[in-house]
Amino acid sequence: MDKVLLVEDEGSIRGFLKINFQRQGFEVVEADNGEDGLRLAYLEKPKFAILDVMLPGIDGFQVCQELRKSFTNMGIIMLTAKGQDMDKIMGLEFGADDYLVKPFNPSELILRVKAISRRMEETEPINKDLIQSGPFKLDLYSQKLFKNSDQIDVTPKEYMLFRMFIENPGKAFSRDELLNLIWGYDFVGDPKIVDVNIRRLRAKIEDNSSSPKYIETVWGTGYRWRVE
Known part of the structure; x- marks a missing residue:
């Protein structure tokens, strides 16, 4: 079962996403600020991280940057505000694999996570011996x-x-x-x-x-x- 980390300070959004990911068979860990998000990442070692840009404490960009240093193969998607093109650019520069603009359909987010997962599997070297x-x-x-x-x-x-x-x-x-x-x-x-x-x-x-x-x-x- 793939594990996904949700770092989102809005409880209603975080809870809604958690339910949708669990319905698709993902294991979910969650945090409402950047510091707790990093702590959980080091503890739980999720395969994916969903990061809101605007977080209390350290922001999503900093979280993304730190995660990419420690987890080179983690799939990271940034959640950005509508019309904030600079957020999209900065997110990719800090190491995000993709971004999604709020408001969004949870199904689209899950499809993007699965697309990243397929790309990861295609590039992973397999040594059966x-x-x-x-x-x-x-x-x-x-x-x-x-x-x-x-x-x-x-x-x-x-x-x-x-x-x-x-x-x-x-x-x-x-x-x-x-x-x-x-x-x-x-x-x-x-x-x-x-x-x-x-x-x-x-x-x-x-x-x-x-x-x-x-x-x-x-x-x-x-x-x-x-x-x-």
Whole structure:
């Protein structure tokens, strides 16, 4: 669900827009001044921001400028007063993607947000061979594991274990499940090999393997990848 930030000091307008966005499946966070708008943006990290130009405290231009510095991919639309052509120009110069003149139809605003979303998706690079989680990157093409851009050397079984965990965050795997999935159902060796490989993998990826942060032990069951 895409999240949109509404920064508008007129409660009636803000409430009306909120209802319309929610009907279209958006999650909405709202503020009635620029300072609270910025605070919510840093806290909630919305995909879109709708900013009124005339706000108490810092105005919409300043909010737009600050948001663009921190969120280069955020879609930003400015709401300007009728006939204020300079507002439109300044809004675009400060980094807005689009503007809408009051009064306007909420449906038009939502259509413009969706148009920006489509443009964003078209320009986003897609690398299906790369899985990311926290500081980790797993390159499926080269079968290489990186932490904070540093490559970690892992054995084939450690790689398969790591991939199993990172692709299923929060899922508790039993030792038998991991044994069957990684070593195969016909494996006849010691099942403790799972624990041995988990220990080795932890030693390579954890900041402190005696107090693991990423691969958690699920007592009585097995292991799981911690959800951030």
